[in-house]
Amino acid sequence: MKTYAACEPVPVYRVLAEDGSLVGEAPDLSGERLVELYRWMVLTRIFDQRALNLQRQGRIGTYAPFSGQEAAQIGSFAALDPQDWVFTSYRELAGVMFHGFPMETALLYTMGHPEGTKSPADRRIFPVQIVIAAQLLHAVGAGWACRLRGERSIATAYFGDGATSQGDFHEAMNFAAVFRIPVVFFCQNNFWAISVPFTKQMATPTVAQKALAYGMEGVLVDGNDVLAVYAAMKRAVDRARAGEGPTLIEAVTYRLGPHTTADDPTRYRDEAEWRKWRDERDPIPRFRKFLETRGLWSEEEERHWQEEAKRRVEEAVVRAESYPKPNPASVFDHVYGTVPPDLARQKAAFERRMNRREGRE
């Protein structure tokens, strides 16, 4: 009896070796653009480290760091147009900020400010999704709307390896394939879902091969190789725009930090594994070596940019910390388009209470 047992493995797509040397076809990007990507990888890494620091000082709340995943995020967002729809989880800040989400808004979010989810008006960045995998369906719907409305735009969904276990992942993939929706599913396989390792999350060697269950194309890419990621995403985005349907991309990467600031990875993660990823596979030095070899970047530029990036992050911190405090009564304003009568009564009572409190204070 012949059965479906295992599928022919596909090699991980890679453009840069771990030492930064070219081992594949470099995508068609100008030197300027390459440097821009690099700058953003550095800037967001600095942002991330600063945010961890602010959390320790109690200046922001729970924070989910993305260090180690900059190439996967920035490389893939680099292939998007400003009007493409973006649906992410909580760990895609590097990509989202590169795409135009202000750093201070990102900080406001972690400070628990209600305006911390607002996308710039000229972008279509959806608020952070907390429910694992729920955003994949929204992306399918948004991509579908783009096609129905005759827009050029496509939709993207970002999620982790853990998200692939959810029913919503499956249903989204199936709908996207059946209706050939212009959507790209971008999975950052960082090998951990909090404390659950990849090998306990699924019994397959890759996420990418799951595409075979849907009649969709699955791409396996080195997520710490910004050029490979860009190329894979560009191809998927182009296919989606051309009406050729959805793609599932698995970008193999690693979360260097804790799951969130409330997590202690030493409880479950092998130190040697972590050290290997940190010391040998960090996407930033890898890309830097490539740029330096090409004469696109220098020690001096690095020093300069490190300072400049820190300054930008600090400015964002200042802007976020001096942002007007929220009006608590605003909680009643965005439940419905129009506040219904009973809710208006609750709001009035709430405001009276707030006023009395203030009077007392």
Next chain:
Amino acid sequence: MKTYAACEPVPVYRVLAEDGSLVGEAPDLSGERLVELYRWMVLTRIFDQRALNLQRQGRIGTYAPFSGQEAAQIGSFAALDPQDWVFTSYRELAGVMFHGFPMETALLYTMGHPEGTKSPADRRIFPVQIVIAAQLLHAVGAGWACRLRGERSIATAYFGDGATSQGDFHEAMNFAAVFRIPVVFFCQNNFWAISVPFTKQMATPTVAQKALAYGMEGVLVDGNDVLAVYAAMKRAVDRARAGEGPTLIEAVTYRLGPHTTADDPTRYRDEAEWRKWRDERDPIPRFRKFLETRGLWSEEEERHWQEEAKRRVEEAVVRAESYPKPNPASVFDHVYGTVPPDLARQKAAFERRMNRREGRE
């Protein structure tokens, strides 16, 4: 860029050709057992037709006929042990009755009698599942319990092509693969989910290949070939019992009748397609021809069995129709192990009301 694009197709496993001639390796079954399977196929077909008839006369309620799918069901149940766990949807009555579920209980169910779901004490047949795909998770749990308790038993889940679109299908497959649960997922692909055809349900050519997304074995079998189905199921059951993990079986078959007695398939189904399946692919004549060639069955035995089967069905109808009417107050008895105080008050009030009613009538 090499991608996961399509997988190598696997041929449909088949033992009997459509004309009943042997084209594969016949499984190791005695002549007696072969005849038993055939008898059950005929008996359940007669049951099914009679049930449709009873529904039209208003003697039973909504009924979901299985005609056309007898080989898939009886062939697969034939590979089970009495103590294996059975979790089905509403369309597996042929298999379940063959496995020991009394015909009159099946009729009680369609009559809306609360005792219509009760499994014989020496079987582990779970009540019919109405929520599409929910039973797959129960099967995984039951199979898991068997292993934890050191039982030889395994669990099976039966479902349709439509069920594969549900999140619960995906989550069950993944859990089963990750924990290597002794469970067999048996999908009867009958090409229709009410009015939605297979090609709108998914973008893959098969259900079986979905196994590749889970690291599980996927088997594609001709569901109208009772011997092929038996062989495929036997293999999967043996593997599960031996600790080799779960299997997904796709049995390709066809629902010859309406979705349920409330459905009118002429609204959505091509008559030619239906006619082809009815006239050329019916599993019963196909198997009969095989038996006749082997000298295991004759015209005379057929006539005799047809009568005997009708008699058995009629007896079941009589038993069901003369079964004691349910006590409506029993509705309060199986909500919890012990009736809580407020519910006991509701029950008392209900009984008073019923008594008053009876007094009036």
Next chain:
Amino acid sequence: MKELTVIQAIHDAMRLAMERDERVMLLGEDVGKNGGVFRASEGLQERFGEHRVVDTPLAESAIVGTAVGLAVAGMRPIAEIQFLGFIYEAMDQIASQAARIRFRSYGQYTVPLVIRAPYGGGVRTPELHSDSLEALFLHTPGLKVVTPSNPYDAKGLLLAAIEDPDPVLFFEPLKLYRAFRAEVPEDWYTVPIGKARVVAEGTDVTLIGWGPTVPVIAQAAKRLDEERGYSCEVIDLRTISPMDTDAIVASVEKTGRAVVVHEAVLSGGVGAEVAARIQERAFFSLEAPVVRVTGYDTPYPVPSIEDVWLPDVERVMAAVEETMRI
């Protein structure tokens, strides 16, 4: 004006909305070629095409979740859940997603989505096809929950739901789909969401129902008038959330007595909220406790038992007697 059934009125509303607004589309299981298992969308796919009347794969979370994305990105989807009992599969997409996206985005993104689902008992369906689950959604801010009891309201409320900028759950009492006909204007009109309707005025006791129980309480009121001379005020809530507390309170202030009737089980049902609000806002008008006549606290029973389990005219009459005696 034509005389239509509830299901025809629903069909009419969808047709009109799709004619008038290109963004309106319908998606769900069997809604296209088959026209819906109750024929609510009969002929709509032929008329508006497969892109606007979409047969989906069998997955409720995806039906609602993709509809959320469609709505956010500029469409006006109507998502059908084949029976309300299957809505649990889409709970996260409804309660954590559709309901909260306006709030989560500080008003930047909105979800103008209608979710239609038939519900209610009395028609001998298999398990889980008759459950009344409206209470679950009363507890989720950001949702509106609407249920018509007659053809006029069915069309007017559905058009209001389609126009609404927020997610509206539109629950259709399946027992009433073809129970009777009534005059329905051919043109576009809306029945405002959030407003109850006084079906009959009265002075002795207020009967409150919605969807499938409205004919029950109307009938009980009639018989109580004829047989006992009681004057019942009959209120059809029409909108479960946001609830028209003012209308309920105004009535009970007049009558001093209230009976609330729903098919859903008693505990945690909408009747509890109605009773709580009445005693909060009309305490000193109340002459007797608010009585609830509802399904019992058991799962919805099998067909052979459902008729005696459901609230019926006799139970409502007995409850009124009880409250009038106090």
Next chain:
Amino acid sequence: MKELTVIQAIHDAMRLAMERDERVMLLGEDVGKNGGVFRASEGLQERFGEHRVVDTPLAESAIVGTAVGLAVAGMRPIAEIQFLGFIYEAMDQIASQAARIRFRSYGQYTVPLVIRAPYGGGVRTPELHSDSLEALFLHTPGLKVVTPSNPYDAKGLLLAAIEDPDPVLFFEPLKLYRAFRAEVPEDWYTVPIGKARVVAEGTDVTLIGWGPTVPVIAQAAKRLDEERGYSCEVIDLRTISPMDTDAIVASVEKTGRAVVVHEAVLSGGVGAEVAARIQERAFFSLEAPVVRVTGYDTPYPVPSIEDVWLPDVERVMAAVEETMRI
């Protein structure tokens, strides 16, 4: 006797149960190696092995659904949902499956399953980590819903839940996990499911709360006594379903006034059911309407706002003042 926190008491109960009964097992996200994100199961995997303390893939419907199968087939699973806000993903498996299998099978199959989930606000979590959803399950016959407010009850109720032959939802107020310690017997004991506890006796007004609001009403009672001389009876409901109506009614018959306090949003909350039952069964004892002090009818707000959104001691005191003035 040792002094334990709530989370230690929960840990203790699970350890004891796993020692005593081989069929008891724990499954969920991060419950094994990591010991749970709140450390409820710290060290249990090391002690009882990977087969009994199981880190699952990230899928709530599967966690509950497989646990249903495990329970039916002879195990005694405890399924953990990492935060109650994610329970929507498992709604069908809870409400249509676990809750109904005894009923569906006419008593043949049962589901002795415990579902644990932390809930409640006040600790600055991200979105959907603080929602109180107990009311959703009050409306589902076949389920029991339990929530402790102190270490003693936490252990005793959890052991009762594990012994129970039916599915029990065990909701843990995460704000109280480490808020204080109290004496907890080292041995096995149970606190009966379905029984409320009178935390403090009083004669003027009954304060009713559960889980995270119990310390709030206890504190309010103390201050009302000290500052105003009001004698408050404080009731910890402990079990949401089946509700201990008798205890509530007995108290209100004595005090004539009631204030019910929960973090969940007002509409459709458990407070509505409590108010409805009080007015049904203690109508003539009531001197004032039952007052509800709850979350507002909005989604749970962001951390910078939650403190003023949640019911607090001052709001409870104001509500008592209000009801005492009547």
